[in-house]
Every structure is written in structure tokens, then in C-alpha cells.
Amino acid sequence: MSITVTGTIQRRDIGMGAWAFVTDEGTTYEIPRSADKKLLQAGQKAKVTGQVREDVMTSAMIGPVLEVKSFEVL
């Protein structure tokens, strides 16, 4: 399922630490640490297009994994 959402990057102190993307509607996605470092800045607003990975589980468990295909810093 490919989606485009706008929201804010947050750093979560869960387990070894995780990156969250909280959309303007209030949904929380987990962004893998392997995503572009330019995106992974706490507090940064961005428009992200990516794939929600139904088949992936994580140790952070903060929300569905959003695999970033492209993004635009707002």
C-alpha cells in the first residue's frame, strides 16, 4: 500500500531508540533507521511517499513501518 502523508519526524526513546513519523491526522508510523539522514531529524516537517509494510515487525513497535520512497522537507 503506497501512501503520501505529511507530518512530523519524532525521536522515540523506546528500546534502542526509534524514528516516528506522526501524520497531521495523528497516525504514527515507524521509519526505519536506514532512511535518508536528511529526513530523520527530530521535529522536521515533511511530506513522505512510501510503502506501509504489513509484513514487517520491529523491536520498537511504535506503529506500522513506513518504508520511505521519496520525501520533501516542508
Added chain:
Amino acid sequence: MFVIGLCAALFNFVNFQGLGAQGEFDTLLLDFREDIPSTKLQQDLDKISQQFNVTPKLDNKFSKDDNVYIIKGDKARLKQLRSEFAKDTEFIEPNYIYKIPKQGQVARLAEYLDPRPEEAREPGVSFTGANDPYYSKQWHLHNIYVEGAWKQTKGSGVTVAVIDTGVTQVRDLIETKFVKGYDFVNDREKANDDNGHGTHVAGTIAQATNNSWGVAGIAYEASIMPLKVLSDYGGGTVADIAEAIRFAADNGANVINMSLGGGGESQLMREAIDYAHSKGVVIIAAAGNEDANGAAYPARYPHVIGVSALGPDGERAPYSNYGAGVDISAPGGSDAGKVLQATVDMDNKGEEVFLGLQGTSMASPHVAGVAALVRASGVENPDEIENVLLGSARAIHEDALNYYGAGQLNAEAAVKQATEGQITFQDFWRWLRENGYLNPRFWIDGGAYALIPKLLMVVGSYLLAWFLRVYFPFSWSWSLSAGLLFGSSGLFPLKGLYIFDLPQWPFRVLGSSIPELGNAIQGTDAFNPIFASVLIPLGLVALLLGHPKLKWFAIGSSIGIATCLGVSSFSDPAVWGLGAGWISRIFLLVNAVICYGLAHFIVTNEEKTAQ
């Protein structure tokens, strides 16, 4: 924030102590750039060995790719090297000796350090449980009364599979027993941790204890089976995880811990869990960290004990999931106090550290550790182990949102209950737990059977009968009520009942409504189209119409079946051969209408004959 805080703590610590004065390094680390030619690298190494009369050595077997070399050296030599080799190296730095855990040397532990001056401390005598220097800071182990459990067992002979980011055998896991595991991410036998999460989780379960080193673990005489399914960033596929569950079941694991979650429902994973459960494995998983109502997968699958997290105050941690799927709660830590175990710090080249972490990931291994202790006490059936864990938990009486499941984990009570074999329950439902097994989800969301449609069916059938009666007066009788009940829903709570060593199908049959009988024995979900149609009511009417009392059973069941099929056509319309789409919906609805019509027809005729 935590990492930044720790870095700040490290910085302050370094500034305050003055590393030079302490003489805390006697070797230097040189990291040569990877883009210089190997001949140039060799030239530099030769030059260093001639100039300083030392032999540069590789740091470890992994450091060859990174060109990290170690030489003997002090502050003066460090300065000299930095001026001469700056352009060929990424960095040259003191190889600080963090030979954990001499108190005061590990910066990451700063927040856990005893504030009292050194002479005021009484090494190893302020507690009775373990001589590990940082055991006194493991509030999460004290919280579950682990010392009381250790009097009986330390988990010897039990194997716990840690399905995670892998496990690195850090110093405080050296004495811990390991069995063969597997790395499903890189497809190799050695399942080392390149994230830090799995090692921490394994530490809670079986960190070497009473070894005068570091921290303690719960079932420290148990064996760890490291299974790596999550990559260095902490994510992994359902396929790998399902594979790992089967691997654990096939290779003698008694307990599985999964401090992971997310994704959607997966048949593959459900089957793997059922398989492991059927082989006698207790499966424990974290509830998830979304602060959401309802546990994440895999904690919400049947046969998985879902664990929510507690802070040091005994309250649900603010991030922990709650509600359906939470079977028990255990310490997971919060900002007020985290779970302290040894692990590797990949941000610092995999250096060994004692880290305080928080998450339901940290809560789950507490339950897994205690499950291992219960297993070692002689309780072997996974459902019985779950009953002991849940039955011995400290009950929380006001828990409307199911923050805590059966309560808060209690290792001492669990082992006591397991050892004495006295599962003395007072009320009827508890008696059921002793003799059998009532799916705990029955209490949470009626999960074994969809409760709401069932109730709709019963209530709906009575409403229909009442509706008929308004127009065509007849008297209620037991045979009519029985017909309504068996036609609509059956004795459905029986479907959730399991008795050890007895087949479950008789309960499914007794718990099924008449239309469900065609698929009850197989235990499948889809209706058998012959049973879920007007044929059975027609047959019953033909058989019983001549009997003055039993014909009311036929009428009742006809109405009951009408509501069962009617409700099912909306809630769960799967029918063999017809799929679960609009064809089966129409099939069920049409049969429901005919069933109602049949009852209507007989009742009207009944009235006429009565006149």
C-alpha cells in the same frame, strides 16, 4: 533524548574526572581511511613501527575492513601521531579502557551509579540475592520478587529462544549457557547482535548472575537460543520470524520470547505459533509501544502470552499497549527508571555497555524468564505454565481498560505455585482453569467466538419469536426455547473450553448452533451449505410436526436458524463452495427468510387448527 543525555553525562564525566590524570589508556586507536591504497597503508604502518618501535595490530577480526589498528602509546605519542598521519586517517584516539564494571568507569551507567562515596558502600552485602555489583539497581528484578524464586530454581535445563536482533555474548553473558541458534537475516549459524536490542533482552532472561560482574538475569541457569530475525535497524519480515518460531520448536526450545511486533495478521505466523504451541513451547510476546487499545501482532495471536509494561511506580508505562491481547504485565521501565542489562552499543563500534532501556520489549523477557523458572519447577504443558504465570500474578483490582491482564508478574508466587502443584482456586471458573483451559480471551474480547454476533443471534431469535407471538398467540415452552437457542447460537461458551488430554471437538459440537454443526467437527469457519439452509428445519418439522410438544422445538429452531443465518450473512458470510462474498450473503439471507417463512407458516396453521 536519552542518547543525548547519556552523551552529556559521558562528557561531564570525562571533564570532571580528567582522563589524562587517571591514566585510563595505554593504547591508541588508529582508523585509517578506507580509500587510501593498501601500499600507502602498509607504508604508514611500517613508518609507525620504526618510529615508535611498536607493532600495529588489528583491533579485532571485524576491524580489518575498517582499517582499525591498535598501538601502544600515551598522550605525547597521540599528539605526535595526530600531526603526522592526519590526512591518511579518519581518527586517532586514545583506546579508553572501559573494562566494565568497575564502578565509576562506565559513563553509560552514570545515572545508575551509587551517589554515596566509595568508602560508604558495602560491596555485595546490601542484598541477599546476587553478588553482581549493579544488581541493587535492577529495580525491575526486585519488583518481580525474583530472589524468592531463586530459592527453588534458577531455570536449569530449560532453553529459551530469543527471537530478536541476535545475541552477542558480552562479558556478562560469558557464563550463560548457549545452544545453537540461527541468523535468519544473513542466513548463517552465528546469530550475533548488530543492534543491541536482542542482547539486552537475553540479559534480562539469563544474564550471568552471582558472577561478581555487572548485572543479574532471571533464569540464569537456563540456556539461550539466539535467533536473529531483525536487522541492524530492528526490523524483520514475518516470513523470517515464522521460520524462527518453527526452528525454535524443532530444536528443543521450551520458551520463546518475541520482543517485537507490528504488521498485519499472517496465516503463516499463526500456523507457526500453533505448531510451536503443539510441541509444548510457551510463547511470550511484547504488547507493543503505541499507547494503543489492543496488543500488536504477534502478542494478539492465540497461544501467545501478551505482556504490557510497568514503570518503577507499578503503573502502566505511558507507551505500553493495553486492552485486548494483554494477558499479564511486567516491568518495562519508564523515564522514571529503566531496565538495566548488559548489551552492545553499535553507535560506539559495538562496545559493551550497561544500558537502561524502556519498552514492552523489556517487559516480555521478564515473563519469559519466569516462564523458564516455572518450566524448570516441573510444569511442562504450555497452557499450564501460562495458568501458573497468570494465576500467581499480583491482581490489580481496578483495571477497567485491562492495563495489566491477569496482574503484575510475580516470580516467587509463580515458582511456589508450580513447585507445590497446588493450584487451589476457589470459584468455578478457576476450577475450570485447573482441569482445563478457558481461553483467557473469553474475558477480554470473547475472542474464541465472536461474542457480539452470537448475542445478536440469541436476542434476535427471541425477538422474532416474540414478534410472531404478537400476531399469532402461542405459549412459551421449554421446547420452543431450546429450539431458539440451538437454532441460533448453541451453547456457544463451550466452544472456548479446552480440557487437557481430551479432544476439543465435542465442545465445539455442543457449542455450535444447528447451522454450524456441518463444520463444527472440522473446526473450520465456513458454513456447510447443507446445514446452513432451510433443509434441517424442514426435516425437523417433518419429523416432529405430529408431536404436540416437540413440534415447538422444530418451530423454535427454525426461527433460531433464521436469525443465525441472517446475522451471519452480515457478520461472517463464509460458506463452502460459495466463498465469503455476495453470493454466500444472498444464499444465507434467502435461507433465513425461508426458515422464518416456514415457522410463520406452521404457527399460522397451528392457530387455524386450534380454532
